[in-house]
Every structure is written in structure tokens, then in C-alpha cells.
Amino acid sequence: MITLPFAADVYAGRLERARSLTRASGLGAIIVGPGSDLAYLVGIEGDTIERLTALVVPADGEPTVIVPRMELAKLRGTAVSALDLRVVDWVDGDDPHGLVLFALPSAPSRIGVSDALPALHVIPIGDRLGVRPELATPVLREGRMIKDAAEIVELRRAGAAIDAVHRRVPGMLRPGRTERDVASEIAAAIVEEGHRTADFVIVGSGPNGADPHHEVSDRVIEEGDIVVVDIGGPVPSGYNSDSTRTYVVGTPAAEAAGRIEILVRAQQAAVDAVRPGVTAEQVDAAARDVLAEAGLADAFLHRTGHGIGVSVHEEPYIAPGNPLPLREGMAFSIEPGIYFPGRWGARIEDIVVVTADGCERLNMTPHGLTPAG
Known part of the structure; x- marks a missing residue:
């Protein structure tokens, strides 16, 4: 029942x-x-x-x-x-x-x-x-599209629950484990931390991280791998979490570390742009412009975000060409990514809620390249 x-x-x-x-x-x-x-x-x-x-x-x-x-x-x-x-x-x-x-x-x-x-x-x-x-x-x-106070409480609950899972992920990542093994452990943690189910678990290590919609495979995680972990699911109310962090097993290549620092800045620029009256496409452009200035425009393959609530993906969509003005109570992801086929990828994702003068960020775990172990 x-x-x-x-x-x-x-x-x-x-x-x-x-x-x-x-x-x-x-x-x-x-x-x-x-x-x-x-x-x-x-x-x-x-x-x-x-x-x-x-x-x-x-x-x-x-x-x-x-x-x-x-x-x-x-x-x-x-x-x-x-x-x-x-x-x-x-x-x-x-x-x-x-x-x-x-x-x-x-x-x-x-x-x-x-x-x-x-x-x-x-x-x-x-x-x-x-x-x-x-x-x-x-x-x-x-x-x-416009969440009321009770809905925002549930989205906060979902955000805190998925943050608790991300805090556990570094201890799951180590050389010799397969993506599938890690994903299975993450799925169990999602339920343990207060979700009804694990709706999706993406573990993209090394070159698999360059596929934004890679899920899991039997690839063995190696020393030096960049690993994209995108996870979420519904809490008992049916409202969803969705958060992505990027991890490194061992010491990252200097080029990758530098580019991910730029990605962190791009994600923060988009978060900073959120407020009532700003359009969805302007928030998307805030992230995209930072990457373009660093010569990484072609590495960003998707929109900056999507609405969230009783669906993981719903309106508003934070994308080029969307002139929709933001309004207080809208909730959506901010998730720019960069992808280099055959090598590695990275994505950083938070859920935000539009407030009267900006936004509330619902995911609080570290945003930079996070070491495993």
C-alpha cells in the first residue's frame, strides 16, 4: 500500500x-x-x-x-x-x-x-x-515546475541522502575492482542511506568516463583512472536525488587535473548565474562560456541541466535555446561535463532550487577531483 x-x-x-x-x-x-x-x-x-x-x-x-x-x-x-x-x-x-x-x-x-x-x-x-x-x-x-515548501523539503532529504553515498564512494574505488563491483556496492549504499531504490548508477572509469551515458561494465579500474560516478534514486516520498562527482584512483595526469579545475569553475559559474528572471539558456551559457574560453567547448556534449522532482528528468531544461525565465521554486541540476573519447571524462552535478535572490544548493560534497581510498 x-x-x-x-x-x-x-x-x-x-x-x-x-x-x-x-x-x-x-x-x-x-x-x-x-x-x-x-x-x-x-x-x-x-x-x-x-x-x-x-x-x-x-x-x-x-x-x-x-x-x-x-x-x-x-x-x-x-x-x-x-x-x-x-x-x-x-x-x-x-x-x-x-x-x-x-x-x-x-x-x-x-x-x-x-x-x-x-x-x-x-x-x-x-x-x-x-x-x-x-x-x-x-x-x-x-x-x-514550481516546487512548494513541502516538495523542497523532500528534495533536500534526497540531496542529503545521495551526499552520504558519495562520501562512501572513495572507499569503494581501488585498482583491481570492476566497475560492476563498485556499482553493486553503491546501489546497496543508496538504499542504506535512505532511498527507496537505486534508480541509476553510472561508474565510468578511464575511457568509459568519456561516454556521458555509460552505465557499468566489467572493466577493471586501474591506477591513475579518472572515474565518473553519477547516482540517484527516489526517497520514500518519490522525490529524486541526482548527483555526479569525479574521482581519481592514485595520482592524476597533470593535464586532466587542470582541466577538471576548469570544469569546477564552469559549474560554479552556472550556479552563481541562477536567480529569478535569468533564462535557462543564460545559465547554460554561464558554464559553456568558461569552458569555451579554456578551449574546451567541443568537449562539452550535452545541456547543463534538467529539472527534477517526481521524475529524475523533467522541466525546466537548462539548455541552449531555452528562453524560459527562471522562477522561485524551480529545481534542477547544474552538471557540465567534459569528455575526451578513448581517454577520460569528468562531470560535476548538483541540484539547486531557485530562491528569491539566487539559489540553494542541495549537494554539498567536494566538487573537485576527489581522491579514492
Whole structure:
């Protein structure tokens, strides 16, 4: 059974905001399938299956949850039961997509669907309603991008928990161990330090560190290796951690050490740039400019950051070309990296929350090249 991390009135407020934003967008309703949006709005966790589960939020009217009868037990302990929301259940042989129309006070001319709802459901819902579904992302994004005080508490909890793991990592790194061995030990530590699960563990040693999305391999860690460790997962509330540090086994090459010092400066420049009114692309540029001035522009292969909350990756995205102004309560990563194929890579990542006059950094372990042992 799921235990709600927040009081029922928090979820009631989220639903009301979703309804208000739906109305303001000109949509007649939004339809939200399983995934992070559904977890955020009513605390239902899990993935989409071939049987339709959906939350229908009309612009005017009460929300309804459509769920297979065999899944009714999963609603216990969620905001659906806490708020006594209307539930419409169905069994195999029924037409669940037609129930969406039943859940609406009138037939809408426009509907939005969450981006996690598969075509398997989106197309027949559109057919039953006689409309072309649109993405509900603008409505759902607006609600989730600005974290309230309770959400920020959970993000702080997640940040402290993953910091505790990073403090243990130097003792796990030594020559002769494989990346896989280290990753297994880190995954156990993530749970031991207060996470529900280890959602991801990247251990990129030596040349593997030059692949930003390398996970683990059977490569044996060697003396002198630079090792990228990117880890995170949800705490019991479902809010996520995500932090990357770069370690060295033994003595680093002078060139690598110097370049990582520049990376530290780039990451700090981006953190320093964060405040309300500054755009996402300006924060990205703050990190990118430091690296470019040092001749390392081509070594930075990805955006500077991503939002975080009930998903590890969500809006806002701190990337070139994103003119979105930052607002107080936004939470996202700052994680520039440099990568040299066949040799080594490095990345430094913190989660920050925008405050009234800057930002709060949620990860506090050392940012420079950290020695193992």
C-alpha cells in the first residue's frame, strides 16, 4: 500500500491548479495516464499497461479516475481515496475508452493527454470523443515546475541522502575492482542511506568516463583512472536525488587535473548565474562560456541541466535555446561535463532550487577531483 507523502489537501490543491490551467489553456479536459504526472496529481504510482488507467480532469467539473476493476486495490492509500474522487471501473470486454466521455460534463472540442499515455489509448480516446488529442504538457509542466515548501523539503532529504553515498564512494574505488563491483556496492549504499531504490548508477572509469551515458561494465579500474560516478534514486516520498562527482584512483595526469579545475569553475559559474528572471539558456551559457574560453567547448556534449522532482528528468531544461525565465521554486541540476573519447571524462552535478535572490544548493560534497581510498 502506498503511503501519501503529503496531506490530502496538497493533492486537492494540485488538482484544482490543474483544472484552472486546463481552463486557461482552452482545453475542455486533460487525460492523465500512469507515470510521474499521475503520481504528482493523486499519488498513483506505476507504469502504463494495455488496460486503461486514467485520471480525467475536466476544465469544469470533478475529476474522475478510470481504472480496471482488477486494479482497484491500488487506489487505497492514494489521494483518490483520501479525497473521495469519483472512480469508474471496468472489466475486460467493456469499452474503457468510451468511459472518458462518461467522465466529462459535456463533449469537449479540445482535450489534452499526458505525454506518457501511449497511442494504444490516445487514438481510441480521440475516436470516441471525435477530437484530435493534444499534448497536455503545457498544463502539467506549469504545475510541476514550481516546487512548494513541502516538495523542497523532500528534495533536500534526497540531496542529503545521495551526499552520504558519495562520501562512501572513495572507499569503494581501488585498482583491481570492476566497475560492476563498485556499482553493486553503491546501489546497496543508496538504499542504506535512505532511498527507496537505486534508480541509476553510472561508474565510468578511464575511457568509459568519456561516454556521458555509460552505465557499468566489467572493466577493471586501474591506477591513475579518472572515474565518473553519477547516482540517484527516489526517497520514500518519490522525490529524486541526482548527483555526479569525479574521482581519481592514485595520482592524476597533470593535464586532466587542470582541466577538471576548469570544469569546477564552469559549474560554479552556472550556479552563481541562477536567480529569478535569468533564462535557462543564460545559465547554460554561464558554464559553456568558461569552458569555451579554456578551449574546451567541443568537449562539452550535452545541456547543463534538467529539472527534477517526481521524475529524475523533467522541466525546466537548462539548455541552449531555452528562453524560459527562471522562477522561485524551480529545481534542477547544474552538471557540465567534459569528455575526451578513448581517454577520460569528468562531470560535476548538483541540484539547486531557485530562491528569491539566487539559489540553494542541495549537494554539498567536494566538487573537485576527489581522491579514492
